[in-house]
Amino acid sequence: MKAKFKQQLREAGLKVTGPRLEVFGFLQKHDLTTVSSVIRECAAGADRASVYRTLALFRKLGIIHDVVAGGKRMIELTDRFASHHHHLSCLECGRSETVSDQALESDLDRISKKNGFRQVSHQIDISGICARCQDRSPR
Amino acid sequence: MKAKFKQQLREAGLKVTGPRLEVFGFLQKHDLTTVSSVIRECAAGADRASVYRTLALFRKLGIIHDVVAGGKRMIELTDRFASHHHHLSCLECGRSETVSDQALESDLDRISKKNGFRQVSHQIDISGICARCQDRSPR
DNA sequence: AGACTAATTGCGACTTTTTTGCAAATACTT
DNA sequence: AAGTATTTGCAAAAAAGTCGCAATTAGTCT
Numbered sequence: 225m226k227a228k229f230k231q232q233l234r235e236a237g238l239k240v241t242g243p244r245l246e247v248f249g250f251l252q253k254h255d256l257t258t259v260s261s262v263i264r265e266c267a268a269g270a271d272r273a274s275v276y277r278t279l280a281l282f283r284k285l286g287i288i289h290d291v292v293a294g295g296k297r298m299i300e301l302t303d304r305f306a307s308h309h310h311h312l313s314c315l316e317c318g319r320s321e322t323v324s325d326q327a328l329e330s331d332l333d334r335i336s337k338k339n340g341f342r343q344v345s346h347q348i349d350i351s352g353i354c355a356r357c358q359d360r361s362p363r
Numbered sequence: 364m365k366a367k368f369k370q371q372l373r374e375a376g377l378k379v380t381g382p383r384l385e386v387f388g389f390l391q392k393h394d395l396t397t398v399s400s401v402i403r404e405c406a407a408g409a410d411r412a413s414v415y416r417t418l419a420l421f422r423k424l425g426i427i428h429d430v431v432a433g434g435k436r437m438i439e440l441t442d443r444f445a446s447h448h449h450h451l452s453c454l455e456c457g458r459s460e461t462v463s464d465q466a467l468e469s470d471l472d473r474i475s476k477k478n479g480f481r482q483v484s485h486q487i488d489i490s491g492i493c494a495r496c497q498d499r500s501p502r
Numbered sequence: 503a504g505a506c507t508a509a510t511t512g513c514g515a516c517t518t519t520t521t522t523g524c525a526a527a528t529a530c531t532t
Numbered sequence: 533a534a535g536t537a538t539t540t541g542c543a544a545a546a547a548a549g550t551c552g553c554a555a556t557t558a559g560t561c562t
Contacts, residue, residue, distance in 0.1 A: 354480055
C-alpha cells in the first residue's frame with residue numbers, strides 16, 4: 225500500500241518526502257482521524273503548515289477525503305488505500321464502527337444512475353447510540 | 364413551520380428574537396448552506412457572534428445539523444423542519460440535488476439493527492458529476 | 503400600559519485554525 | 533556529484549470561532 229502511494233506521487237511528478245510519508249503512515253494507522261490529530265501526532269516529522277499542504281494535496285490526489293462521523297468532521301483514506309466501508313458513530317462514547325453492505329451500495333448506484341449522475345464517491349454516517357452505551361445507560 | 368420553530372423555542376424557555384428568526388428564515392430559504400453564508404447574509408440582523416451562538420443552539424435543539432456535501436462542510440435544517448432527504452453533489456458545478464429513497468432508508472435501519480445500534484440520524488452524500496456537467500464537458 | 507427579570511445581543515478582545523511568502527533544504531534527474 | 537524544480541520550516545497574516553460583559557430586549561406579572 226505504501227508502494228502504491230509512492231508510485232502515485234512519482235507518477236504525478238511529485239516527490240516522496242519525509243512529511244508526506246509521515247502523514248500517510250499516520251493515516252494508515254488511524255483510519256478515521258482529525259486534522260488536529262494529524263498535526264499533533266506528526267509534529268516531529270512535519271510542520272503544521274506542511275501538514276495542511278500535505279492534506280490538501282492528498283485530497284486533490286484522491287488519497288484522503290473528508291467525512292462527517294457523529295457530527296464531527298474527520299478525514300480518512302479513500303477506498304484506494306483502505307477497504308470501502310461506512311460508519312456507525314456513537315454519539316455517547318464517540319467511537320465509530322465500520323460497516324460494509326452490498327445492498328446499500330447497489331441502492332446508491334441505482335440512485336445515481338436514475339439521476340444521470342456519474343458517481344465518484346459517496347459517504348454515509350449513521351449516528352446513534354452503540355450497543356455498549358445502551359447497556360451502560362439504559363433508556 | 365415558522366410557528367413550530369417559535370413554539371419549540373418557547374417550550375424550551377427561550378426567547379424568539381430577531382437574530383434567531385433571521386437565521387432560521389435564511390436556512391429555510393437556502394436548505395444546504397454554509398456557516399460563512401449565514402454570517403454574510405444575516406449580517407444586517409445578527410452579529411457574527413450571535414450567528415455562532417444561534418447555530419450552536421439550533422444544533423443542540425436538533426433544528427439544524429452538519430453534513431458534508433461534495434466534500435464541503437455544510438449545514439441544513441433537520442427532518443423536523445425540512446423533509447428527509449439526501450444529496451447528490453456535483454464536484455464540478457458545486458450544485459446539490461436532493462433525493463429520497465425508501466430502499467436506502469430500509470437498508471440503514473437494517474444495518475443499524477444488525478449492529479445493535481439505536482439510530483438517531485444518518486446522512487448520505489453522493490459526490491460525482493451531474494448530468495448537466497457531463498454534457499458540457501464530456502469524457 | 504409600565505415595571506420587572508432573565509435571556510440575549512452586539513461589541514471588542516481574544517484564541518484557534520488555516521493560509522501564505524520566502525529563503526533554505528531536499529528529492530530526483532542526468 | 534551537480535543541477536534544478538519541488539518541498540519544507542518558519543514567521544507573519546488571514547480567517548474562523550469563542551468569550552466576557554454592559555446594554556438591550558422578550559416575555560411575564562401587575
